[in-house]
Amino acid sequence: MVGHSATSLDEDPTVFAGRLLASLGLPDHPLVAAGGWSNRVWLAPAHVVRLSSGRFRDAFAHEAAVIAMLPPAIPTARVLGHGWVGQREWLVQQRLPGQPLAQVWPALSTPQRRDAVRQLGTLLRVLHRVPLPAGFANPWLSAALAPGGQPRDAYHAPPSRYELLLAAAHVPGVDTAFLDDLRAFIAERLPAFDGLPAVLVHGDIHFYNLLWHDGRLSGLLDFEGAQPAVADQELDTLLRFCRQPALYRGPGDATVLVGADLAAIPDWLAETYPEPFAVPGLTARLAVYDALWHLVQLHHFPLDGGRHDPLGHLKALLAAGGDSART
Numbered sequence: 595m596v597g598h599s600a601t602s603l604d605e606d607p608t609v610f611a612g613r614l615l616a617s618l619g620l621p622d623h624p625l626v627a628a629g630g631w632s633n634r635v636w637l638a639p640a641h642v643v644r645l646s647s648g649r650f651r652d653a654f655a656h657e658a659a660v661i662a663m664l665p666p667a668i669p670t671a672r673v674l675g676h677g678w679v680g681q682r683e684w685l686v687q688q689r690l691p692g693q694p695l696a697q698v699w700p701a702l703s704t705p706q707r708r709d710a711v712r713q714l715g716t717l718l719r720v721l722h723r724v725p726l727p728a729g730f731a732n733p734w735l736s737a738a739l740a741p742g743g744q745p746r747d748a749y750h751a752p753p754s755r756y757e758l759l760l761a762a763a764h765v766p767g768v769d770t771a772f773l774d775d776l777r778a779f780i781a782e783r784l785p786a787f788d789g790l791p792a793v794l795v796h797g798d799i800h801f802y803n804l805l806w807h808d809g810r811l812s813g814l815l816d817f818e819g820a821q822p823a824v825a826d827q828e829l830d831t832l833l834r835f836c837r838q839p840a841l842y843r844g845p846g847d848a849t850v851l852v853g854a855d856l857a858a859i860p861d862w863l864a865e866t867y868p869e870p871f872a873v874p875g876l877t878a879r880l881a882v883y884d885a886l887w888h889l890v891q892l893h894h895f896p897l898d899g900g901r902h903d904p905l906g907h908l909k910a911l912l913a914a915g916g917d918s919a920r921t
Contacts, residue, residue: 603645603679603680607645608625608627610645611625611634611636611643611645612625614643615638615641615643615686620641620674620686621641623638624639629844629846629847630644630844632646632650633645639689641686641687642688642689643685644687645682645683645684647682648682650747651733651737653818654683654818655676656732657685658673660794660820661673663724664724665720668717669811669812670690670815673686690805690807690812691812692805693805694801694802694803694805694849695710695801695802695805695806695811696800696801696802696843696849696851697847697849698806699801699856700849700855708858711866712862714866715865717811717814718796718867719866719867721793722828723793724793726792726822730794731821731822732797732819732821734818735748745762745890746762749887750821750823750886751886753882753886756780756781756784756882759886759889760776760780763892763893779881779885779911780882786874786879787824787875787879787882790824790873793822794820794822795820795822795827796817796819796820796828797821797823797827798816798818799831800831800834800835800842801839801842802842802844824873825869826876826880828870829870830887833860833880833919834887836856836857836859839851839852839853839856840901841902877919880916880919881911881916881917881919883919885911888905888908891907892905892908
């Protein structure tokens with residue numbers, strides 16, 4: 595893998611992406627911008643260029659290291675180059691065939707959908723059996739949770755760090771009494787997290803991070819969030835996607851999915867890979883995962899009942915006693 599660094603991004607990012615490909619001896623045109631929540635992304639005929647915002651420390655370096663750990667049974671985009679430009683990272687990867695599973699899902703028959711979920715279960719089982727190196731951790735999550743870090747970036751924080759996220763959640767529109775209720779809600783469920791082994795989890799499993807091509811899952815993308823955790827943490831994002839797929843639709847994506855399109859996915863996944871669903875205290879655990887995720891989202895989305903509405907989701911979670919995180 596080739597690595598380069600530069601002091602600043604002093605040209606148009608698209609020009610930079612093209613020059614980067616050329617410097618690696620790769621075709622640099624045509625180059626098409628693609629949507630992305632956290633990163634700038636460009637698609638070349640056989641390669642992908644990603645440019646980070648610089649917000650998540652060493653996220654691409656971490657992703658490249660995780661990809662190097664994966665067995666061939668997990669289809670993912672090989673890393674061809676990585677480096678920094680100022681505080682921002684870039685990553686050049688092989689472009690895999692296929693379209694996001696979310697975009698093709700409406701056209702798939704029920705047997706095809708069931709087979710896609712079966713394949714996902716098989717991939718997750720393989721992923722969760724990848725040996726973890728000593729000291730393996732996610733660098734940007736560690737930085738977010740460290741003294742002086744940014745809890746607003748602590749996505750999928752360990753449940754044991756819930757007090758830090760609650761302390762950071764004193765934002766306008768969120769009152770102390772509500773946070774006290776949420777603290778009690780989480781504390782009551784913490785015993786469900788005792789004594790379970792950690793595995794390598796992807797951390798962001800949803801259908802926009804899965805590619806589908808010729809009847810098979812051709813790619814599992816975006817390992818920036820990979821970390822050691824109990825296997826059921828993988829269900830947090832996936833079940834939320836099944837409930838509210840619009841939350842994961844990228845900028846400019848016109849795909850329309852509703853929860854009814856995805857309602858059978860948890861049952862189909864459990865048929866192939868039942869282990870995450872069999873974790874003791876799953877309902878309590880999923881409720882805590884969901885609460886922590888929305889606590890972080892309080893820093894990023896208005897509290898006005900919009901599409902994301904993290905405060906509304908937290909209130910609904912408390913009102914339902916945690917059951918809404920499972921269905």
